[in-house]
Amino acid sequence: MYLFYILKASLDCSVLTMAEVDLSPKYPCPRNTPPPSPPPMNRSRVLAISLVSFLLLDPAIAAEEKAGLTCYYHAEKPAKPEFNLDYEGTAYGFSSVEEQKRFTEERAASLYQRIGGKTAVHAAVDLFYEKVLADERVKHFFDDVNMTAQIRKQKEFLSTALGAPTAWTGKDMRAAHQGLDLRDEDFAAIAENLLATLTELKLDRALIDEIMIIVASTKDAVLNR
Numbered sequence: 001m002y003l004f005y006i007l008k009a010s011l012d013c014s015v016l017t018m019a020e021v022d023l024s025p026k027y028p029c030p031r032n033t034p035p036p037s038p039p040p041m042n043r044s045r046v047l048a049i050s051l052v053s054f055l056l057l058d059p060a061i062a063a064e065e066k067a068g069l070t071c072y073y074h075a076e077k078p079a080k081p082e083f084n085l086d087y088e089g090t091a092y093g094f095s096s097v098e099e100q101k102r103f104t105e106e107r108a109a110s111l112y113q114r115i116g117g118k119t120a121v122h123a124a125v126d127l128f129y130e131k132v133l134a135d136e137r138v139k140h141f142f143d144d145v146n147m148t149a150q151i152r153k154q155k156e157f158l159s160t161a162l163g164a165p166t167a168w169t170g171k172d173m174r175a176a177h178q179g180l181d182l183r184d185e186d187f188a189a190i191a192e193n194l195l196a197t198l199t200e201l202k203l204d205r206a207l208i209d210e211i212m213i214i215v216a217s218t219k220d221a222v223l224n225r
């Protein structure tokens with residue numbers, strides 16, 4: 001299997017803590033005069049006020065608990081809302097500032113981000129399959145394939161392989177191509193279409209080379225060798 005999962009090292013993650021909020025009543029009281037007692041409240045009113053206080057006084061934590069975000073690097077630990085990051089419209093949680101920094105650095109170094117992230121990968125995969133389906137050498141392989149699903153899966157796979165923070169949830173490359181009886185020339189045709197796609201999209205030559213190396217690394221699995 002040739003997926004390029006991000007290695008998740010064991011950094012320490014501490015547990016989510018509630019922010020301390022002083023809820024004691026503040027009464028303006030003249031010197032030496034005891035503050036007036038607040039009016040007695042019934043049980044349901046106390047409960048209602050507690051609930052509203054919790055939701056209004058710390059909406060970040062409430063929202064976080066609803067989302068159930070955990071630490072990106074240590075899924076068994078809850079994320080701390082103050083370290084959350086938004087990346088391409090998705091919230092990622094971290095339990096320390098170091099892990100948040102590590103995530104940002106990993107993204108910046110990734111081929112995925114360097115070629116332009118989701119927008120670039122999606123544009124490339126769309127154009128790639130236009131070319132594949134117009135290629136007499138290989139288009140018959142896709143006759144009975146749901147191309148909407150295939151395009152979605154390829155976007156997901158390539159994103160992960162290039163270093164996106166998202167996971168590949170499909171089959172491994174060996175299983176995905178089992179039974180297709182693919183040959184060297186089929187793989188070469190597919191790779192050629194990808195190269196033509198990336199060239200047409202005017203991607204930097206050095207970046208194209210990096211992508212083609214990753215794609216080439218899937219060859220033995222795709223050809224079930």
Ligand code: HEM
Nearest residue numbers: 138141142145153154157170171176186187190191218222
């Ligand atoms: C160049 C490297 C390749 C990569 C990275 C790749 C990637 C993928 C991925 C991600 C899937 C979806 C797997 C899933 O359903 O979970 C897939 C399926 C498929 N691939 Fe490839 N592929 C490659 C080469 C090829 C070649 C050379 C051919 C044929 C010429 C091919 C034909 C197919 C077909 C027909 C399916 C659909 C299988 C099915 O739904 O039953 N692929 N491929």
